[in-house]
Amino acid sequence: MNPSVDALRATFSTAIGRAAVARDGETLVCVRAEQLREVMQWLRDAPGERYDYLVDVTAVEYRDRERPLEVIYFLRSLERRVDLRVKVELDPRGELAVDSVVPLWPGAEWLEREVYDMFGITFRGHPDLRRILMWETYAEGYPLRKDFPLRGRFSRAEQVRQALAANPEAHYSLEELSIAEAYDELPRDMKERLERGERGKLPHSE
Amino acid sequence: MSKRTVELDLATPGIDAQGRPTRVPVGLAEPDLAGEHMLINLGPQHPATHGVLRLVVELDGETVVRVIPHIGYLHSGFEKLGEYRHYNQIIPLTDRTDYLAPMANNVGVALAAEVLMGIEITPRCKVLRLIACEMSRIISHLVWLGTTSIDLGAFTPFLWAFQQRERIYNLQEMWTGARLTTSLTRVGGLMADIPDGFAAGLREFTQTFPKTLDEIDRVLTRNAVWAGRTQGVGVISAADAVSHSLSGPMLRASGVPYDLRKDKPYLDYETYDFDVPVGEHGDVYDRYLVRLEECRQSNRILAQALERLPDGPINVADPRVILPPKSRAMSDMEAMIYHFKQVMEGVKAPVGEAYVGIENPKGELGNYFVSDGTAKPVRWRIRPPAFINLSVLPKLAQGHLLSDLIAINASVDIVMGEVDR
Numbered sequence: 001m002n003p004s005v006d007a008l009r010a011t012f013s014t015a016i017g018r019a020a021v022a023r024d025g026e027t028l029v030c031v032r033a034e035q036l037r038e039v040m041q042w043l044r045d046a047p048g049e050r051y052d053y054l055v056d057v058t059a060v061e062y063r064d065r066e067r068p069l070e071v072i073y074f075l076r077s078l079e080r081r082v083d084l085r086v087k088v089e090l091d092p093r094g095e096l097a098v099d100s101v102v103p104l105w106p107g108a109e110w111l112e113r114e115v116y117d118m119f120g121i122t123f124r125g126h127p128d129l130r131r132i133l134m135w136e137t138y139a140e141g142y143p144l145r146k147d148f149p150l151r152g153r154f155s156r157a158e159q160v161r162q163a164l165a166a167n168p169e170a171h172y173s174l175e176e177l178s179i180a181e182a183y184d185e186l187p188r189d190m191k192e193r194l195e196r197g198e199r200g201k202l203p204h205s206e
Numbered sequence: 207m208s209k210r211t212v213e214l215d216l217a218t219p220g221i222d223a224q225g226r227p228t229r230v231p232v233g234l235a236e237p238d239l240a241g242e243h244m245l246i247n248l249g250p251q252h253p254a255t256h257g258v259l260r261l262v263v264e265l266d267g268e269t270v271v272r273v274i275p276h277i278g279y280l281h282s283g284f285e286k287l288g289e290y291r292h293y294n295q296i297i298p299l300t301d302r303t304d305y306l307a308p309m310a311n312n313v314g315v316a317l318a319a320e321v322l323m324g325i326e327i328t329p330r331c332k333v334l335r336l337i338a339c340e341m342s343r344i345i346s347h348l349v350w351l352g353t354t355s356i357d358l359g360a361f362t363p364f365l366w367a368f369q370q371r372e373r374i375y376n377l378q379e380m381w382t383g384a385r386l387t388t389s390l391t392r393v394g395g396l397m398a399d400i401p402d403g404f405a406a407g408l409r410e411f412t413q414t415f416p417k418t419l420d421e422i423d424r425v426l427t428r429n430a431v432w433a434g435r436t437q438g439v440g441v442i443s444a445a446d447a448v449s450h451s452l453s454g455p456m457l458r459a460s461g462v463p464y465d466l467r468k469d470k471p472y473l474d475y476e477t478y479d480f481d482v483p484v485g486e487h488g489d490v491y492d493r494y495l496v497r498l499e500e501c502r503q504s505n506r507i508l509a510q511a512l513e514r515l516p517d518g519p520i521n522v523a524d525p526r527v528i529l530p531p532k533s534r535a536m537s538d539m540e541a542m543i544y545h546f547k548q549v550m551e552g553v554k555a556p557v558g559e560a561y562v563g564i565e566n567p568k569g570e571l572g573n574y575f576v577s578d579g580t581a582k583p584v585r586w587r588i589r590p591p592a593f594i595n596l597s598v599l600p601k602l603a604q605g606h607l608l609s610d611l612i613a614i615n616a617s618v619d620i621v622m623g624e625v626d627r
Contacts, residue, residue: 024321024560054451055563056589060576063584074561074572074589078448078462081469085561107451110597118285133278133626143286144585150290176245176262176274 002027004049004084011046012039017089028072028085036088037099043075043084044104051075051084054105057112059119061092061146071098071121090121100126118144137166243271246608250279254357254612257622259596261615268607273600277593280626288586292552293319293393293575296586301387303588304624306349307342307567308388309378314564316391317472318573322560323553325394325527330518334400336473337408337511338390339564340504341378344415345371346567346619347497347504351422354494354616358435363422370418377407393553394528395521405512412509419501427495436491440602440614443488450598453591454569455496456618460488466565480507490617497619500567527553552581561589568592568619588627592620 005019005027015038017030031039043051055074068089075084090096100123101108112123113132120142123129131138140153152159246263249255258279264272284299291299296319300311313335320327327335352367375385381400382388390397426432442452447460457464465482467475483499485492521528529548530541555577563572569591576585595618602618603611 022560023324023556023558024562026561028559053448055570056451056572056574056587058574058585058587058589060585062576063578072574074574078464105451106446106449107594107597110593111451114593133281135278143283148286150286172245172247172262 002082002084004043004051004082005029007046007048008039008043011042015039022085026083026085028087030087030089033088033090033098036086037101037104040073040086040101040104043086049077050079051077051082053078054101054107054111055083057101057108057115059115059121059144061119061144063146065092065146068092069096069119069121071115073101095122096120097122097124099124100129102126118142120145248611250276255615256353256620257625259615259620259622259625261599261611263608263611265608268609270603270606270608270611273603273611275596275599277596277622278626280622282627284627285586285588288583290582292581293555293583294553296583297391298387298389300588301389302623303590303627304346304566304568304571304592304621305386306621307346308386309338309382309390310342310346310564310566311571312388312391313339313473314562314566314571315573316393317564318560318562318575319393319553319555321562322555322558322575322577323393323527324556325522325524327395327522328519329516330399331395331520332473333511333515334396334520335391336475336478337508337515339473340507340511341374341408343504343567344501344508345374345378347501350497350567350616350619351494351501354613355426355432357612357616358432360426360429360432363425366418366422370415373411373415377404377411380404380407392521392528394524395519399520405515408508409512412505412512415505416502419498419505423498427498433491435610435613436494436617437489438487439490439606439610440617441487441489442598442602446598446601447488450601451594452569452598453594454565454567454619455493455500456569456595456598458483459485459492459496461486466563466570470563472562472564478507478510480504480510490613493617493619554579554581555583563589566591568621568624569595588624590624590627592618592622592624593627596620596625 001019001021008016008029012035015032015035017032019027019029022028043049053076055076058072060070060072068091071088071090073086075086076082088098090098098121100112102112103125109127110132112126113129115121116123116129117131117133130136134143141148244265246265247260248263249260250258255261260276260279262274262276263270282302284303287299288296297312297315300315301308304311348367348371352364355363378388379385381404382390382397442460444461447457447462452460461484463482463484466472468482480503483496483503485496525544530544534541535545555575557577557579559574559576561572561574563570570589571591572589574585574587574589575583578584599615599618602614606614
């Protein structure tokens, strides 16, 4: 097992949950969601640890609905050539939210957006938490959740209807329209639709 | 045409329509353009975005102020589909992620499933899979080289690169029967052994391919236009490359010597003699040099692999994992039962999880399986190198010209099948 686990226990004691060796030989360790940011900061900066590279961020929901959702961070120390897997368990009945690690590893930005998009887990402090693979007005929920049917929630006919009814301008976010200074020239009905807020808010309207 | 009319045609300031000098009002000489930013929509149907990538670009004159990428146009929900499929049924999905290197993806997912199940593959299978990976690296880099040179206005290297790529595609077709949807691997082995004439064909390729690389090298590396368009463009420092989780040539071009084939070896890469090229400046030019050299090194590895290719079976001798030959399944009761159980129930994986990263042409391709003991994974996660490398594009392009954005986007080497999955 990776010695970082003992160091973590010595430093954070109760924040560190179970640890195990996965079938690929890497160590995984559970961390309480409340202390995630501190633990991650320590793992990145402590002299003996130096996990400077974030390989991946993803989440798992088990088929057993009683089991908590897991957010998984794959860490790597490039200088020591060591990997560590950090897990945060989230109660599916509670609020699905953890602190963002984008301030520590900027590379987490799109990875956390993808987890949000696919699982509906919110990352507190993320600079730009929007859907990434699905479009911004996507209304069927979070595709990788186990209660999401394989073919989607809407019928094929409804999906086609929505796709054909979409306004081409709606492919721009309000922020982008504000760059073009095109917002004022839009037709009234589109302005109203955009203002209704499905596509976020204008940065200067607040 | 008199000198005066020429000046009029060019709308010379200070001369009116009759050719008389006029007084230009102070302060109106040049309209104030500084505050006017333009929004350009690039893609999703644009040849220079290398797929269905859409970039919304904020421009100040010709300078890129901000890039907002929009992805997901090719999202197919592969990870969700994988949760409804046996491990072997997942392999065809991986053909379609990074479709410029399908065989390497097949290898990656098979390795992850085998680590999860604790299967040790045969020596011949290891070497053949390594050959598949390195063939994929060469074709992927050749597509990159060809399309990038077209983006920057050099047409000839494109033709040379695609000519060579065609030779590998022919070999790939010979081996797997498909040029793109190869589905080469199976859990515990391969779909097929290499056919007669394959080794000879690949050996001939490894002997003649370096000549084309030299030609491309000669045409591009010291070409003033090429260097001018790529040097100092899209620079990312080593520290930023690490903190942004870049991998593959993108990371190494910034001077970080990390290559999974050396640092976390799989398929016995540590026993092959090859070098890992590392850049210095982290610009488009260094990424080009790194990829060009990687083609050479892959060629070296292929030659060594052909030399050592051992005889023996390609599949593990485990009837629970590998299908019995069809002839036996039709005549032998036991073989028929194994055949039935594998087709109907699939190969069961023990409870647990496994992540295996391999050095794909684009970077670290990770396959992460979580199993609850059934034949279908609870979660199949692809760590997509192109997706993570692309996420740094807004940072790279900031402050460059619009034409440089094309060069930078090309240098990231994205493939939208993998970005969107």
